[in-house]
Structure formats: structure tokens, C-alpha cells
Amino acid sequence: MVELIPALRAFARSLARDPTEADDLVQETLMKAIANTDKFQPGTRLRSWLFTIMRNSFSTRCVKANRERPGGADCVSALPWTEATQHWSSELREVMTAIRTLPRAQREVLVLVAMLGIEYDEAARICDCPIGTIKSRLNRAREQLRLALEPPAGNRGPRS
Known part of the structure; x- marks a missing residue:
């Protein structure tokens, strides 16, 4: 374990x-x-x-x-936050934000298969769904990430 x-x-x-x-x-x-x-x-x-x-x-x-819906959340201004000084840190944040916006089922499959390297059949057992559903969710997740992270049409140069 x-x-x-x-x-x-x-x-x-x-x-x-x-x-x-x-x-x-x-x-x-x-x-x-x-x-x-x-x-x-x-x-x-x-x-x-x-x-x-x-x-x-x-x-x-x-x-x-x-x-249960608890009362008001903690004040956001109390959370520590530092602006990124490195380009890669900013890009990583963009990727993580894009991943967080994915529907939960797609995010789970993306992490299991693409990030952790779990085989499709094992991911299907974990998510309790057919392998075809795993492949479909992964494909949709990758496509949504690609669309979220590609630069605007008029700005195809490197992202900054």
C-alpha cells in the first residue's frame, strides 16, 4: 500500500x-x-x-x-497567493485550471490513464464502466483541453 x-x-x-x-x-x-x-x-x-x-x-x-451546505466559506483573500515569475509556472497553472473545468468523469479518466498510466481495462474497473466509455471520456477530455489551451485564432505564436 x-x-x-x-x-x-x-x-x-x-x-x-x-x-x-x-x-x-x-x-x-x-x-x-x-x-x-x-x-x-x-x-x-x-x-x-x-x-x-x-x-x-x-x-x-x-x-x-x-x-449539508455549510455556512459561508472562508474569505478568499486569506488564502496565500503568489503570482508566477516563471513562464512554465504560468502555463502549468493554465493546464491545471483547464483540467479542473473538465466534467468529473472526464477528469478522473484523464488522470488515471494519461497522468498515472493506468491501462484502459483497469480504469474501466475503477470507474465501473465499459472500456469504450473510458476511451470516449479520455478522447473528449483531451479535445476539451486542446481547445481550452490553444491560442486565439489571430495569435498562433508562442503563448505568453
């Missing part, structure tokens, strides 16, 4: 937009996995099992959050 923590953190950060919430999601996933080790079926992939636990935990959190 310890070897899979970096992959779990990457997947959690694609689901939860706040890094602290993502870390909590990883911790919750590991706690649930340890508490339910008797339910793990030998011969199956541990990574798929953990990602499924995480995805289900995140979905449960979303349902609860929509139902």
Missing part, C-alpha cells in the same frame, strides 16, 4: 480541488482499506481496489456536502 501512496495522492488531487482535502481523502482511503483488508480479493489489483475505495469515498463526500 505504501508504494501506491503517490498514485493515490495524484488521483485524490484530481478529484478534490483543495490539496488538504485531497490529503484527507488519501488518509480516509488508506484507513478504509486497512479496516477492510479481509474484503480484498487475492489475485486482484490492489491499486484498482484502492482507487475504487477513493472514488466511492469522494462520491459519498460530494453527496454529503451537497446535502
Whole structure:
């Protein structure tokens, strides 16, 4: 399990937009996995099992959050923010923003397949859908990212 923590953190950060919430999601996933080790079926992939636990935990959190609706959010001005001084940092932020705007199902598949290198069949098991759906979601996610990140028609030079 310890070897899979970096992959779990990457997947959690694609689901939860706040890094602290993502870390909590990883911790919750590991706690649930340890508490339910008797339910793990030998011969199956541990990574798929953990990602499924995480995805289900995140979905449960979303349902609860929509139902409970806490009071006013913390003031945005209190959050630390520093403007990027390097070009690559600015571009990375653009890419991450574009990824965050993708529908959740497409974002999940993009992270699983394109970023974490998970095979289509394993991603299909994690997302509980057919392989064709995984390929379709990945294709749509890539196309939406391409459209979001390409420069305007009259400005085809390098982005700045």
C-alpha cells in the first residue's frame, strides 16, 4: 500500500480541488482499506481496489456536502497567493485550471490513464464502466483541453 501512496495522492488531487482535502481523502482511503483488508480479493489489483475505495469515498463526500451546505466559506483573500515569475509556472497553472473545468468523469479518466498510466481495462474497473466509455471520456477530455489551451485564432505564436 505504501508504494501506491503517490498514485493515490495524484488521483485524490484530481478529484478534490483543495490539496488538504485531497490529503484527507488519501488518509480516509488508506484507513478504509486497512479496516477492510479481509474484503480484498487475492489475485486482484490492489491499486484498482484502492482507487475504487477513493472514488466511492469522494462520491459519498460530494453527496454529503451537497446535502449539508455549510455556512459561508472562508474569505478568499486569506488564502496565500503568489503570482508566477516563471513562464512554465504560468502555463502549468493554465493546464491545471483547464483540467479542473473538465466534467468529473472526464477528469478522473484523464488522470488515471494519461497522468498515472493506468491501462484502459483497469480504469474501466475503477470507474465501473465499459472500456469504450473510458476511451470516449479520455478522447473528449483531451479535445476539451486542446481547445481550452490553444491560442486565439489571430495569435498562433508562442503563448505568453
